[in-house]
Amino acid sequence: MHINDAEFFKKLRSTFTIEAYEHLRIISLSLIELEKMFVEENKKTIVETIHREFHSLKGASRAVSIKEIESICHTMENIFSKIKKETLELNEQMFDIFNESIDIIEDILSSHEGEIKDISVIMGNLKKIECGNLGKIDSIKTETVNLDTGINQDVNIKPKYSQEDNNIIKASKNIKNEEDVKMQNINTVKVTEGKTSEIVRVSKSKLDSLLLQGEEMAYAKLSSIKTAKEIKEIKELIDLWKKEKEYTFIEMLKNNVDALLKSAENEAKTIEMMTDTFIEDIKSIMLLPFYSIIEMFPKMVRDLSRHIGKEIEFISEGTEIEIDRRILEEMKDPLMHIIRNCIDHGIEKSSRGTINLNIVQVSSDTVKIEISDDGVGIDIEKLKEKAIINNILTQGQVNAIDDESAKMLIFKSGISTSDIITDISGRGLGLAIVYEKVQKLEGSITVRSEKAKGTTFTIILPITISTNRGIILKVEKQDFVIPTGKVEKVMRVKKDEVRIIENRATISLDGYIIPIVRLKDILEIQDKRIEESSGDIISILVVNDMENKIALSVDEIIIEQEVLVKRFNKQLKKVRNIAGATILGSGQVVPILAVQDLIKSSLKNSNKSLSIVGESEKDIIQNKRIIVVEDSITSRTLLKNILESHGYIVKTAVNGLKGWELIKSEKFDIVITDVEMPEMDGFELTSKIRNDSQTCEIPVILVTSLESREDKERGIDVGASAYIVKSDFRQNNLLETIKRLI
Known part of the structure; x- marks a missing residue:
């Protein structure tokens, strides 16, 4: 198939984009490590790595005629050559410019075809570093020239936090045909573990198609199992028929069915084994290590923390654990939201802090992700206050909620403990998005927090979503x-x-x-x-x-x-x-x-x-009337609320005398009374109820703080139906007792 020069160059540019992001990934991680380094011997190794990567990226950009990237890389190569030779000493300001350079290269890579970036400001700053005359750094500003319109567009370049949302392998924005999409959306697949040379690049669309085919095979497997089962049922019917009538053609039919059954069962086993193996192999290809999405997080943390004047260290463990690529892609933004939240809220009261990301495989099919900070913790009272302000909870609901449940309010849309909205957080959307995404992936998320000690988010996810x-x-x-x-x-x-x-x-x-x-x-x-x-x-x-x-x-x-x-x-x-x-x-x-x-x-x-x-059980509760006789307003209100919330009609009296007056004037299905009350105590009230022909059949429950054997015996003597001691009071026990007596 003949490919013209334009098509060839487009494919070459696509391949370059993939290669360029790999170089930038290594450079970015190396710069983060270099900025924290104290041991000179280790510094030399990292400087050598950065120098070599810029050299390779310069050569690749020259091959596809991207002069802006070639110029930046050439100057950076010279700078790191001088650092290697120790004729140039690193300082904090240099790292800011180095990271801005990476952002600008990424911006060039993602720009529309036909746009040219004015890189004069960043080049001026890099030249100052190269000449050892850093002095005053100019504001980073590029001019975008659209070759199609000729219109200049000023673009201020800041640390581009949203740039982290792009995949390490990033597609050009001007892809115009399906083949380009296939070339851009690729997966790196390890063929032999431990041998980095044995790596193949597989189109994402081909992998998705292959997985779809594998899942479709599951239907063939289920169908073959069903067929074998049906043939077996036919055979069993023939066996029953044969017992009653000895005809030769039945024997022949049975032999044919036996052969068909054996063939169907073998086919079902073969298809089942092939399908399961195929899907498992595809699932293993779809697995990628966590570091494939979080390797750029250290740079993001660095840029964000410097942007708001903090020094925050990012530590990660377990990033080699593999999980389904589709889950990784879905989780990249949620993890970024949580980390942003840790930076802006968790460590808001301090200029220094640490964010830990720990990944652990907890079973053959689940993985646990923990993200923690050592900041101030969640302000529970402020969270409750925001829930009321945003009409998420009423004051009554807030009063009733415990602290553990209150912490989960941070996942509600519209809730943020921040008093202002910033470019990092404060809109009350980030953690709501996290919650929804985790839920969509059939996972779970919880939060632990301790005042002045920090907050930990724990996410449990399935390793794959291909089998259901x-x-x-x-x-x-x-x-x-x-x-x-x-x-x-x-x-x-x-x-x-x-x-x-x-x-x-x-x-x-x-x-x-x-x-x-x-x-x-x-x-x-x-x-x-x-x-x-x-x-x-x-x-x-x-x-x-x-x-x-x-x-x-x-x-x-x-x-x-x-x-x-x-x-x-x-x-x-x-x-x-x-x-x-x-x-x-x-x-x-x-x-x-x-x-x-x-x-x-x-x-x-x-x-x-x-x-x-059943209807009879509903009747036990519906329309049943109870009188509560209790002199303590607290106990009286508690009992009334419990009973009414369970469907009973409840009236109250403040002492035995008032209770007796109500019992004589109205019909009640049960009496619940305290013992120690003024004017008439519970023992006396119970005795009156039992000695009156109109009320003698009404069950009476004594709920009292008196727990001696003598008091209980006295309650039995006066005719109480049940005796419940307040110190042992259980809501369910009371409800069961009422139901049994009614």
């Missing part, structure tokens, strides 16, 4: 899939284990009270032909989205298996409660449920929660 598993379930004779990673537990519970709390059906799991909602209500499935199940067992799946948990009640839980996920295109992305679809081995298309949407939708269906339990 789901639980197939049935609701109203329709099949759905829930991603396995979002399911905390699958359970079958008896209806009498369901508790009504705050007028909602709930279950208790690991110390948490979790609301139960019917999936059919959330999905708004209404099929009057289907009769409600009258069984005593409920099948539920406990699902979570990092922040909330609910238990979904379904008709049937079928199986957990590998599923091929087909995401919706842009037109269908806003379909509520549905994330995509999968194709089962039978060819059936089944919707995949979006757990985050389900949890949001469940709040709208809380009034239907009670439909899970």
